[in-house]
Amino acid sequence: MPRTPRPVPIPRLRSVPPADPPYDDERAPGSGTTAPPPTQGALALAYERPGPTARDEPSAGPYGPRRGFPGGSPPDERALRNLGQAMAEILAGRRPPAAVAEHLTDRAYAELVRAGTMIQTRRPPRVAVPHVNRPRDGAIEACLLVHCGERSRVIALRLERRGTQWLCTDFETA
Secondary structure, X not given: OOOXXXXXXXXXOOOOOOOOOOOOOOOOOOOOOOOOOOEEOOOOOEEOOOOOOOOOOOOEEOOEEOOOEOOOOOOOHHHHHHHHHHHHHHHOOOOOHHHHHHHEOHHHHHHHHHHOOOOOOOOOOEEOOOEEEEEEOOEEEEXXXXXXXXXXXXXXXXXXXXXXXXXXXXXXXX
């Protein structure tokens, strides 16, 4: 007696997750939010600002003057997340340290270059929303969870006000 072929199950298709997670401040149109401030560069770290005066000229670093986060007001969570994302990509060996040179002090920049590749991952790291603490006036500490595939890491950043600019003075990763 001939056997009848059994039906082959059709594979199920799954949706592909987005490559970049949405930012917390992205809301539906018409919700009353304003557009994000203009940015310069691929990292969206340096906001538009007036030119420096002789009194508040930032110190020069290995790649020109240090600009940091402008305007004297502390950087918001989105700017901290962008800086954390750039730092994670540098520590994973996917971006050169010069990309954030203007946002770090000379000591922190030298430490970043010396650190080299500390995050081992096959896929690009993704940074979550920062947990922000303000231990004193003129200082911000941010802790960011970095998703790296099977194992997650953490980056801690400390920013301090230097004149009218905010610069990253120290970082740690675990």
